[in-house]
Amino acid sequence: MSQLLLIVTVAGSRVALPAEAVESVVELDTLIAVPRAAPHIAGLSALRSRVLTVIDTVTALGLGESDCSDGIREAAVVEIEGHHYALIVDAVEDVVDAQSDPTPVRAAMGEGWERVSLGMVETEQGPLLLVDIAALVDGNGTELKAA
């Protein structure tokens, strides 16, 4: 099957998101914090009169925290169960065709990556990790409990 993939950089790694799930790629400027929310909720932002819940993907992966201090961040907008989320990414690179179905990654990944992994897909740019957007939005389960 041929699936379109959006290649983005998250926490320094190039990964693939299913392109059909991504509505758009935007630049976030204002970010309104959500006090007391799980740490991977970076805040709220508005896009064309809609409220976006901004997900700090680095925190969601348990790899630290995104630097939002410079203001403008690139993000991929997705919709899950009627809610719109913006996933902060370092960079958006390209859209490519998947050349294989996702296959399990047999090497040991980081815990955070393990949780959001849908498997590895072959592309013309080499193998990439296909990320489960819903899992990324759900964030790190343990951190949620702690909060």
Add this chain to the structure above:
Amino acid sequence: MDDLIADFVAECREMLESLGGEIVAWEASPDDRTRLDSIFRFVHTVKGNCGFFEFPRLEALSHAAEDALADVRAGRRQPDAALVSAVLAVIDRIGEMVASIDEGKGIPEGDDSDLIHALAHNIPEQTPAVTPAVEIGKAPATQPSATPRTIRLSVELLDRMMSGVSDMVLARNELARRLRETANDVTVDGAFERLSGIIAEMRDAITRTRMQRIENLFVALPRMVRDLSAELGKQVMIDIDGGDVELDREMIEMIRDPLTHIIRNAVDHGIEKPADRLKAGKREIGFLTVSARQSGNQILIDIIDDGKGIDGKKLVEKAIASGALEPAEAGKLSTRERLALIFEAGLSTAQEVTAISGRGVGMDVVRSNIERIGGTVEVDSHLGHGTRMTLRVPLTLTIIPALTVSIGSQHFAIPRSAIDEIVRANGQSVTLESVGGAGVATIRGRRVPEISLADVLGVPSDVPDEERTLVVLRPAGGDVYALAVDRIHDHEELVVKPAAPAVMATGLYAGTTLADDGSPILLFDPVGLAEVGGVRLEAQERSARIAEADTSARIRDDNVLLFRGLGGERRAIRLGLVDRIEEVARDQIRDTAGHTRVQLGDVILPLAGATAIGDAAKVRVFRLNDGNSEMGYAFAEVIDLMTIDHEVIAAERPGEVAGVSLIGGEPAELLDAFWLFANHLGPRALVDRPSRCRLPDDDPWMQNILRPIVEAAGYEVVGAADECEPDLVITTEGDPVEPAHEDRTIRLRAERDGADDNSIYRYDRAGLLLALKAASAGGRA
């Protein structure tokens, strides 16, 4: 085919729903041909469709019912209780089958011969189980509901439209903001205004499409009450009113369970058995009234029964026994508070647990369900005479009036319905204390738990505690607590949308919305805030109320509002006089007709205190009310709500100020309300009988132009034909003057310059008013 089946199911559902009431009504008056016909039509339709869809079981069943009803229609058979019950049972089973088809399971296996048998034979040994227990208005009071011209739409589509329109409103707000920022082109502004208006109209319309008549909720009640009362061996008549009140579809679903529960309770616990009713001197048949009406943006639903009422004493005993109430506290409860105990968890006054209700998990769930949608439930009951339950619910859930507040640099919204009052933390009537690390605010003698928003949210704030503003919240009409925020901003009507699950998981927020400036705002859930802030609402509720009751008697009379007048004077006015505070534009205050007056909405009131008004663009005005009339009093700012606890030193001569007293440690002038009203309401307020002025009946100028002025000066205008003696007569120069009235006649002349004969030029307003005033003073003397 699937589409056809879906249509069939929907049609059956609709007919079943409207049929519920018809059957019971038919039972009450079996000769009612129109009701019989509508039931017959239903089984006939079902039978017809079943043949087409090959549902043999359904077909056999509906066929049997059709036959039996056809016999009744033809007069070959009398509709007795057994037949009615059998028909009811058949319709119920058809309903079950339709539901099963809807779920895609097809028709389950089963045997219907019992029902068909019950229908077919006019069994002599009638089953005594069912007696015609319910009567619905003996006369055909309720008309069979006519089918309105409608189309069927999926609810999902409506929801999508609603959210589309909400988005549109938000997009419009954003556009409005951008238009304000950029250069203004009048044509663009005009077009935008029009678009804006259309969107508002559209939102109204869409909101209305989501509205459903509450009838949808009410139609099922007669049947439910009939079955219940039959089961309990009671006789209950139900009267339903206000079915045409409209309510948001979602809201109807939310109140369905609570309403059902209350009605079950009323029939089960409220209304007595016929024998007991007779003993109590009541009619055998219990009366249950369910009515709905709209009041502002709320819907009120009353459920009234004439049963035995709620025994407040028993409730108190139970509450003490279950540990929900301290015996010492119990004695202090008012009647209303005792009755409200019914909403405490785990209390039920029923002697024994029945299958219908009385498991003790009831009214507390009802209350929490209603409160969750921003409503309240109240109970009122007289032992032996009945109970009234009142549900108040908002019309819709999507647009919420809210107050925006800020902490640090971030804005939040609080639903206005939850706000009790707003006070300054450094005000004189407010003290903040820390008890074991917990905040306690004493506001005019009432102790309420206080939490700081900054602490709850863990957000840094550089505003010191004492400079914060306390928002006193009463979530869902229950308990109060004070929330300290940095600043209060604005009242706004917000289109609220549910926030993402991760945000809702905090328990603090009820949703998100966009402010006018396009930035997202979080809307607080006041109950969640209290929980996260560690305020125990239930335990604190009663004691807070009692404290309130104790102190209110003492301070009620001496409550004053301390304010700064326009001239900078420190003044106070009794709180009871102040209806509300309004802010008006400077140009709404004018010197007219000899008085300073202020326009508030579409009324014009005399205004006092406006001596040093200056050119401020906005002026604040107290709206004072003496019970009959109103007036305004302009001021600069409210300092605080205080009580007078020092002696009042009376002023030397009567005037605006009645005296001076120490208020909040500094002298303040206390306004003399009597003097204010006496001097600003004009002569009309002073005399019992207004002075009479006679004007010639046949002079159009007098009647059309002069008369309003004379009336405004406080005169009652009479004509020559009226018998009564006038206090003043106005004539045109040259007309004959009755000698008896010589000394109280004002003569008007048409020319500006005239002979010096005491006549007044008729457009000399000042002269005229002076003469009127002199005459009125003289007339009373």
